[in-house]
Amino acid sequence: MLDRDATHAGAHPTASGALTRLAYARAKAAGLDAEASLRRARLTLRQIEDPSARLKVRDQINFLNLVASDLHDDFLGFHLALEPDLRELGWLYYVAASSENLSEALKRAARYSSIVNEGVSLHYVDNGYLAITIKYVGVSRHLDRHQIESIATILLRTCRQLTGLRLIPIRVKFIHRRDRICPEFSEFFGGKLEFGASTDEAVFATSVRETPITSADPFLSKLLITYCEEALARRHGHRASFLSSVENAIVPLLPHGKARSDEIAQRLGMSQRTLARNLSAEGSTFSGVLDGLRRDLADRYLADKDLSISEIAWLLGYQEVSAFTHAFRRWTGSSPRYVRARELSDCKPSSAR
Numbered sequence: 001m002l003d004r005d006a007t008h009a010g011a012h013p014t015a016s017g018a019l020t021r022l023a024y025a026r027a028k029a030a031g032l033d034a035e036a037s038l039r040r041a042r043l044t045l046r047q048i049e050d051p052s053a054r055l056k057v058r059d060q061i062n063f064l065n066l067v068a069s070d071l072h073d074d075f076l077g078f079h080l081a082l083e084p085d086l087r088e089l090g091w092l093y094y095v096a097a098s099s100e101n102l103s104e105a106l107k108r109a110a111r112y113s114s115i116v117n118e119g120v121s122l123h124y125v126d127n128g129y130l131a132i133t134i135k136y137v138g139v140s141r142h143l144d145r146h147q148i149e150s151i152a153t154i155l156l157r158t159c160r161q162l163t164g165l166r167l168i169p170i171r172v173k174f175i176h177r178r179d180r181i182c183p184e185f186s187e188f189f190g191g192k193l194e195f196g197a198s199t200d201e202a203v204f205a206t207s208v209r210e211t212p213i214t215s216a217d218p219f220l221s222k223l224l225i226t227y228c229e230e231a232l233a234r235r236h237g238h239r240a241s242f243l244s245s246v247e248n249a250i251v252p253l254l255p256h257g258k259a260r261s262d263e264i265a266q267r268l269g270m271s272q273r274t275l276a277r278n279l280s281a282e283g284s285t286f287s288g289v290l291d292g293l294r295r296d297l298a299d300r301y302l303a304d305k306d307l308s309i310s311e312i313a314w315l316l317g318y319q320e321v322s323a324f325t326h327a328f329r330r331w332t333g334s335s336p337r338y339v340r341a342r343e344l345s346d347c348k349p350s351s352a353r
Helices: 018-029 034-040 045-049 057-071 076-081 091-097 102-115 146-163 183-189 218-234 242-256 261-267 272-281 286-302 309-315 321-332 336-352
Strands: 120-126 130-136 171-174 193-195 200-204
Touching: 018 034, 018 045, 018 057, 018 076, 034 045, 034 057, 057 076, 057 146, 076 146, 076 183, 091 102, 091 146, 091 218, 102 120, 102 130, 102 146, 102 218, 130 146, 130 242, 146 171, 146 183, 146 200, 183 193, 242 261, 242 272, 242 286, 242 309, 261 272, 272 286, 286 309, 286 321, 286 336, 309 321, 309 336, 321 336
Parallel strands: 171 193
Antiparallel strands: 120 130, 130 200, 171 200
16 A cells, blocks of 8 residues: 555655665665665665655655564664764754754744655744644655654754753654654653654743754854755745645544544535545545555554554544454455464564574
């Protein structure tokens, strides 16, 4: 199901690909067949070796998922984000680093982040608290864990480096679910973590708003803003896939039994008829989107041995385990319990090495 977006109209958002290249290097260093994973993610070695080549965000997400699975590293995105010198972010880092204070730096990061990654949109919020919310544009959020955790890690690393302080967020929220968190991850974010949230967001106390940036430079700032505005204006626009917007609206509502077409239409600010018409223009239907989402998520949840079959059924919006089992048999020809047992059996030789 990973290539489902490829059949729909609209240009695909791209990213600088730095995270993909870090993952490729990590896989090679571990002795894995990284080229095979590239092919599975529809990427080429030439793209990896050319640092100026932009990659489709969808392909980056898929490659990270493949490498994380091969490395048995469920926190790959986090680990990769701890590696690079933040100056490798280029203009985005320096335009933030030349700001006067943290509030200004975050505003600039939000405005210019699409230069680095068109598939995510950062929003600065200053309303009783200071926050950066992250929304996915033209990309399905539900398949991703590693890219979003990497973005949040780099954001917090940048705030700390620019201020010279070990800032601790009030809370950090992620849409995807996790039942177990590695101690290193929790310690880095200060333990204020929420998974299965309705949005991806990092929240800070308003008291840090005026925290000075140690590298503030008003003259450099003026030059960089001019460049970034020009780069933003030159960036090729793309029509975000309506399908991905619907998927991203559905996922948080699945466990609550509210993933209905009327509710999604209301949340997207349109009528049910318009929702159906727009999906039809992209070759899909609401029931088809919902069914595909449930299958994608079922595969992921079954790989998490800490989730029971009944919990997975609830997370996917099924009131009865039998309804989930029936749907899963329709998708795969097997029962979820059989697939779970097979995956656990397949993992034993790897853990024994």
